[in-house]
Amino acid sequence: MYMSKAEYQGCGHVRLMLYKPQEYGLSSNYVPQELIKQFFSYWWPTPLGSPERKRIKFAIKRGPLQGKAVAIVNNEGPGCQGYSPKSFAAHHGSSIFVYHQNAVTDFRAKVLAPFFAEMAKQTFFTGKPLQFNMAQFIKQSDALAGTQLGYTINNLYPADSVGLFSVNYATKFDSKLTDE
Numbered sequence: 001m002y003m004s005k006a007e008y009q010g011c012g013h014v015r016l017m018l019y020k021p022q023e024y025g026l027s028s029n030y031v032p033q034e035l036i037k038q039f040f041s042y043w044w045p046t047p048l049g050s051p052e053r054k055r056i057k058f059a060i061k062r063g064p065l066q067g068k069a070v071a072i073v074n075n076e077g078p079g080c081q082g083y084s085p086k087s088f089a090a091h092h093g094s095s096i097f098v099y100h101q102n103a104v105t106d107f108r109a110k111v112l113a114p115f116f117a118e119m120a121k122q123t124f125f126t127g128k129p130l131q132f133n134m135a136q137f138i139k140q141s142d143a144l145a146g147t148q149l150g151y152t153i154n155n156l157y158p159a160d161s162v163g164l165f166s167v168n169y170a171t172k173f174d175s176k177l178t179d180e
Helices: 012-017 030-043 101-121 134-155
Strands: 065-080 096-101 161-170
Touching: 012 096, 065 101, 096 101, 096 134, 101 134
Parallel strands: 065 096, 065 161
Antiparallel strands: none
């Protein structure tokens, strides 16, 4: 499938991962390429207007990328734990590469780790459950994510030539602001 090849990826981060998987802690580009293939194998035959299609919102970015900064965003609380503040990636033609550190850390701990723990219990690969250490998985995946972010920031234009900023939000929970 041509759509899974590096040269056809609009996202520079994904393109780098496919061209240089070892820099992202992968032995080959098989896994990211398969994820792209599986996404399109699922997406294209899914009917327009279906509940599955309605769950995904695509944002089409027009014009040249005018990257001006990289922002690593943190929600320091004390309120809104488990939520990541919305940070706009574009303003008046300038782009900011936004990395929500807490959001991806929470995703790995609350979604990926439990998924792989459940998969380890399955017996269809080996005939018996596999050993899985969730704490070790989270620790190693957090370290790998740091390596991947560092490689991307240092090698993806224009992220490799703009300022890196830490943005810390201190939020308070207000029950009047929640959706009902």
